Amino acid sequence: MKLSINGKETAITENSDRTIDSLLEELDVSQRLYVTVELNGEILDRPAYETTPVNEGDVIEFLYFMGGGR
Amino acid sequence: MLTESQIERYSRHIILKEVGGKGQQKLFDGRVLIIGAGGLGAPIALYLAAAGVGTIGIADADDVDLSNLQRQVIHFTPDIGKPKVESAREKMEAINPDVKVITYKEWISAANINRIIADYDFIIDGTDNFAAKFLINDACVLAGKPYSHGGILQFDGQTITVKPHESACYRCIFPEPPPKDAIPTCSQAGVIGVLPGVIGTIQATEAIKYLLGKGDLLTDRLLTYSALRMKFREVPLKRKSNCPVCGDNPSITEARDELDALTVCDLKGA
Numbered sequence: 001m002k003l004s005i006n007g008k009e010t011a012i013t014e015n016s017d018r019t020i021d022s023l024l025e026e027l028d029v030s031q032r033l034y035v036t037v038e039l040n041g042e043i044l045d046r047p048a049y050e051t052t053p054v055n056e057g058d059v060i061e062f063l064y065f066m067g068g069g070r
Numbered sequence: 071m072l073t074e075s076q077i078e079r080y081s082r083h084i085i086l087k088e089v090g091g092k093g094q095q096k097l098f099d100g101r102v103l104i105i106g107a108g109g110l111g112a113p114i115a116l117y118l119a120a121a122g123v124g125t126i127g128i129a130d131a132d133d134v135d136l137s138n139l140q141r142q143v144i145h146f147t148p149d150i151g152k153p154k155v156e157s158a159r160e161k162m163e164a165i166n167p168d169v170k171v172i173t174y175k176e177w178i179s180a181a182n183i184n185r186i187i188a189d190y191d192f193i194i195d196g197t198d199n200f201a202a203k204f205l206i207n208d209a210c211v212l213a214g215k216p217y218s219h220g221g222i223l224q225f226d227g228q229t230i231t232v233k234p235h236e237s238a239c240y241r242c243i244f245p246e247p248p249p250k251d252a253i254p255t256c257s258q259a260g261v262i263g264v265l266p267g268v269i270g271t272i273q274a275t276e277a278i279k280y281l282l283g284k285g286d287l288l289t290d291r292l293l294t295y296s297a298l299r300m301k302f303r304e305v306p307l308k309r310k311s312n313c314p315v316c317g318d319n320p321s322i323t324e325a326r327d328e329l330d331a332l333t334v335c336d337l338k339g340a
Contacts, residue, residue, distance in 0.1 A: 006303070007303055031248075031252075031253060033252070034248040034252060034253065036243055036244055038305065038307070041306060041308065042308070043242065043243060043307065043308070043310055045312070046245075061305045063243055063244075063292060063305065064226075064228075065200070065221070065244060065248050065253045066221030066222055066223045066226060066227065066228050066253075067198065067199055067200045067203065067221060067223070067248075067253055067255060068109070068198050068221060068222040068223045068255055068256035068261055069106055069108065069109060069110045069111075069195070069196050069197050069198040069203075069220055069221060069222055069256075069266070070106050070107075070108025070109050070110070070111070070130075070132075070138075070142070070196065070197065070198035070256070
């Protein structure tokens with residue numbers, strides 16, 4: 001299955017049970033508990049991560065907290 | 071009216087058709103507030119002063135520390151121990167005596183932010199902690215003040231401009247701050263010294279464009295920068311109807327301190 005993740009085409013194994021939440025775990029995404037996920041242009045509500053399936057061709061953006069500045 | 075020497079000082083601006091004498095006057099009439107006189111605030115303050123933004127506020131309660139000098143280019147070695155806002159003011163006035171610098175030697179909080187932002191046309195977030203970043207977002211959205219968010223960590227940076235109730239705000243992306251200490255700060259995780267220069271000058275550019283009323287602001291898109299990969303990316307965003315502060319039924323209706331995110335891990339070195 002091919003996805004676009006943060007602008008990069010990424011191939012992952014087929015898995016019909018895969019959700020956004022399990023994808024975060026599978027890819028060991030940093031800030032996994034706090035990262036914001038945008039799926040095909042829509043920012044997902046965090047509770048939806050567990051129920052939102054991942055489909056072929058999805059465009060996914062992980063948006064990370066950056067708290068520095070001084 | 072610009073004087074003879076001002077026309078010369080700003081000549082490279084004035085010959086730009088997007089600026090001209092009229093635009094330079096707009097900059098001169100403009101009021102920009104910089105919150106944080108550190109890594110991001112340093113290049114922002116220097117460039118806005120050089121550009122002739124007429125009134126620049128700068129807020130920070132901290133004093134200059136040796137560990138700041140690797141990136142906070144507005145502070146010099148002899149400034150160690152001096153209030154950052156004073157150190158910044160001296161350099162800004164030395165670059166451009168036309169500019170009026172207003173200093174606020176205080177940490178922003180729910181108790182003072184509305185008073186501080188009230189007098190400004192555009193606000194720039196150059197702070198180093200989530201409590202301040204969320205507070206600035208909320209106060210600016212509620213007061214209808216356009217502002218620029220900036221964040222940096224290690225080799226990565228991000229920035230977005232927010233036009234309240236017109237474009238996505240910080241809480242549209244991140245509804246709540248992360249728990250305290252969940253995300254490392256620059257003092258814990260490090261920051262490459264040139265990084266705030268890149269992000270800060272973009273934020274200063276946004277302030278100038280806003281005052282001029284020219285070009286397209288960095289709204290509804292988060293610009294991310296990776297210094298290691300030397301890549302800029304733009305993530306298109308939309309306002310969220312359930313945003314806690316700019317959504318249809320906001321739960322946040324006044325500026326409040328995010329107590330869970332309030333403590334900066336290491337203010338001195340931050």
